[in-house]
Structure formats: structure tokens, C-alpha cells
Amino acid sequence: GAGVSQSPRYKVAKRGQDVALRCDPISGHVSLFWYQQALGQGPEFLTYFQNEAQLDKSGLPSDRFFAERPEGSVSTLKIQRTQQEDSAVYLCASSLSGQKHNYGYTFGSGTRLTVV
Amino acid sequence: DAKTTQPPSMDCAEGRAANLPCNHSTISGNEYVYWYRQIHSQGPQYIIHGLKNNETNEMASLIITEDRKSSTLILPHATLRDTAVYYCIVPPQAGTALIFGKGTTLSVSS
Numbered sequence: 001g002a003g004v005s006q007s008p009r010y011k012v013a014k015r016g017q018d019v020a021l022r023c024d025p026i027s028g029h030v031s032l033f034w035y036q037q038a039l040g041q042g043p044e045f046l047t048y049f050q051n052e053a054q055l056d057k058s059g060l061p062s063d064r065f066f067a068e069r070p071e072g073s074v075s076t077l078k079i080q081r082t083q084q085e086d087s088a089v090y091l092c093a094s095s096l097s098g099q100k101h102n103y104g105y106t107f108g109s110g111t112r113l114t115v116v
Numbered sequence: 117d118a119k120t121t122q123p124p125s126m127d128c129a130e131g132r133a134a135n136l137p138c139n140h141s142t143i144s145g146n147e148y149v150y151w152y153r154q155i156h157s158q159g160p161q162y163i164i165h166g167l168k169n170n171e172t173n174e175m176a177s178l179i180i181t182e183d184r185k186s187s188t189l190i191l192p193h194a195t196l197r198d199t200a201v202y203y204c205i206v207p208p209q210a211g212t213a214l215i216f217g218k219g220t221t222l223s224v225s226s
Binding site for chain 2: 004033035041042043044045048055056058091093103104105106107108109110
């Protein structure tokens with residue numbers, strides 16, 4: 001597609017519920033990133049994929065967070081047993097290059113998750 | 117990591133130039149300066165990046181001082197649509213991904 005597509009755009013989950021957030025990167029983009037953005041804050045890095053390989057998951061806040069990109073294109077961020085502190089906008093970004101030090105990313109519009 | 121310092125907020129009149137400063141005094145020789153912006157309810161958008169020379173594209177100009185310890189993003193004729201949070205980022209050479217700070221909230225008014 002023309003841009004990075006994320007779905008759903010909004011998600012309301014009851015505390016304790018599992019959620020799955022989807023990211024469709026730009027076709028052919030090698031690198032894919034997930035970020036979490038709390039209200040009034042800058043985006044915080046969660047995890048990075050190069051094709052299907054998850055090369056960095058140092059930003060995932062707990063083992064309730066899990067991300068995958070099994071075929072090197074679409075990615076899913078899963079949050080188990082959601083808590084209120086998980087309420088945030090989850091942003092996905094992709095970039096064409098798999099090389100380090102290329103930081104020209106294209107971001108999606110994000111999924112706003114609200115845990116009630 | 118080269119950290120950046122930006123003013124929390126700035127105002128600009130529509131049609132005037134917006135000059136957004138960024139300090140990065142600990143930047144090393146091979147580290148680039150990147151600028152992104154985030155309009156309300158959207159994801160961040162790449163604007164421009166540079167190493168040591170001044171850069172210009174259709175969105176903005178980037179002026180980097182000779183000692184590379186600071187830079188200025190220039191929007192030559194700001195419009196209301198340029199109201200956004202602007203992030204100045206120096207990605208670490210050994211890092212994986214962009215690390216965002218709090219940025220500068222630019223408010224353009226008519």
C-alpha cells in the first residue's frame with residue numbers, strides 16, 4: 001500500500017482481556033518497529049524486526065507483550081491480560097533499508113488502546 | 117548516546133519563518149541529526165536529516181553549526197498545518213531504533 005496501515009484504529013479492552021494490534025508495513029520494507037506513546041509523551045521504542053527476525057525486543061515493558069512478523073511483512077503486537085497502564089497509542093513504523101543507521105521511517109497513524 | 121535539548125514550546129505567526137533550535141553538544145563525528153514532527157492524532161513524520169552540511173528539501177532546511185553541537189530546523193513560511201510537536205533526534209551509532217524525547221510543540225497562529 002501507499003503507507004503503513006494499522007488496525008484497529010481504536011480499541012477498548014476490559015482489564016485482563018487479551019488484545020492483538022496489526023501493522024501492515026509498506027510493501028518491501030525490510031525493517032519494522034513498534035512504539036508505545038503515552039498521553040503527552042514522545043513515542044517509546046518497544047521492538048524491532050528485520051524481515052521475520054526480531055532483532056531487538058529490549059523495549060517491551062513486560063512478558064505480557066509479544067510481537068511477531070512470521071512472513072516478514074505483516075506484524076502483530078499482542079498484549080495479554082491488559083492492565084490500565086497499557087492504555088496508550090501503539091505506533092508501527094517501517095523502513096526500506098535493513099541497514100543500521102538508516103533512520104528514515106514511515107509511521108502509521110497508530111492504534112489507540114484504552115483499558116477500562 | 118548523544119542527547120538532545122529542545123525548548124518545550126514555541127509560537128510562530130502564519131507566513132513567518134519558524135526556527136526550531138536543538139542542542140546536541142555530545143554528538144560524535146559520525147552521528148547524524150534527524151528531525152521528525154508529529155501532528156495531533158497522527159504518527160511521526162520524517163522531515164530531514166544531516167551530518168555536517170546544511171540540508172534543504174521541500175519541507176524544511178536544516179542548519180548545523182560548524183562544531184556540530186547544535187542545529188536549527190527552519191520552516192521558511194509556516195502555515196497553520198505546521199502546528200505539531202517537532203523532535204530533534206541523534207540516533208546512537210550502536211543503537212537499533214530512533215529514541216524520541218519530548219520535542220518542541222510549535223504553535224502556528226493566524
